[in-house]
Amino acid sequence: xxxxxxxxxxxxxxxxxxxxxxxxxxxxxxxxxxxxxxxxxxxxxxxxxxxxxxxxxxxxxxxxxxxxxxxxxxxxxxxxxxxxxxxxxxxxxxxxxxxxxxxxxxxxxxxxxxxxxxxxxxxxxxxxxxxxxxxxxxxxxxxxxxxxxxxxxxxxxxxxxx
Numbered sequence: 001x002x003x004x005x006x007x008x009x010x011x012x013x014x015x016x017x018x019x020x021x022x023x024x025x026x027x028x029x030x031x032x033x034x035x036x037x038x039x040x041x042x043x044x045x046x047x048x049x050x051x052x053x054x055x056x057x058x059x060x061x062x063x064x065x066x067x068x069x070x071x072x073x074x075x076x077x078x079x080x081x082x083x084x085x086x087x088x089x090x091x092x093x094x095x096x097x098x099x100x101x102x103x104x105x106x107x108x109x110x111x112x113x114x115x116x117x118x119x120x121x122x123x124x125x126x127x128x129x130x131x132x133x134x135x136x137x138x139x140x141x142x143x144x145x146x147x148x149x150x151x152x153x154x155x156x157x158x159x160x161x162x
Contacts, residue, residue: 001056001057001058001101001103001104001107002056002057002058003055003057003107003111004054004055005053006048006053006055008045008048010048010062011044011048014044014065015044017055017065017096018034018039018044018094018096020096020097020099021096021098021099022034022035025127028128029126030126030127031126033123033127039094043094044094052068053065053094054066054067054068054108056097056101056107056108058101061100062098063100063104064095064098064101064104064107064108065096067092067093068092068093068108068112068115068116069090069093070088070116071088071090073091073120075145075146075147075148076089076091076120076145076155078145079143079144079155080143080144081141081155082143083120083157084142084157084158085157088118089116089118089119089120090115090116090119091120091121091122092109092112092120092121095108095121095130117160118160119139119158120155120156120157121134121155121157122147122154122156123153123156124151124154125152125154131154134156139156139157139158140156140157140158143155
């Protein structure tokens with residue numbers, strides 16, 4: 001699996017990946033986190049313009065995507081709880097797989113660590129699969145943040161190695 005920055009011409013394939021991820025979420029008891037239309041095309045276009053959207057390819061086929069902005073995220077600055085470490089950080093947002101490739105989170109985290117070691121992420125309380133995977137990969141729950149729509153999310157951080 002290779003990870004690279006997404007470009008506007010990748011948008012149709014990324015939209016397919018996110019549609020597949022929404023269907024998986026519905027089937028596994030998490031129908032409301034992304035609903036029918038999140039992330040929106042406009043959100044993904046903005047991620048691409050900012051240079052924060054990445055995609056994962058296997059044998060030339062797009063199998064996953066995620067955003068990884070580095071810097072202050074206002075929602076994360078208002079955590080109800082306690083972060084494991086302070087300092088600069090990056091946030092994994094909108095991690096998705098079309099279900100055809102295994103190990104998407106592990107590859108995403110390994111890639112993100114090459115950019116910023118201090119990584120934070122959040123997920124919906126109904127997303128049991130993501131919670132399990134995050135904890136399996138060394139992330140610890142730190143409290144609650146509010147998503148853009150005002151709904152609560154469990155916030156995680158992986159302790160930096162240094």
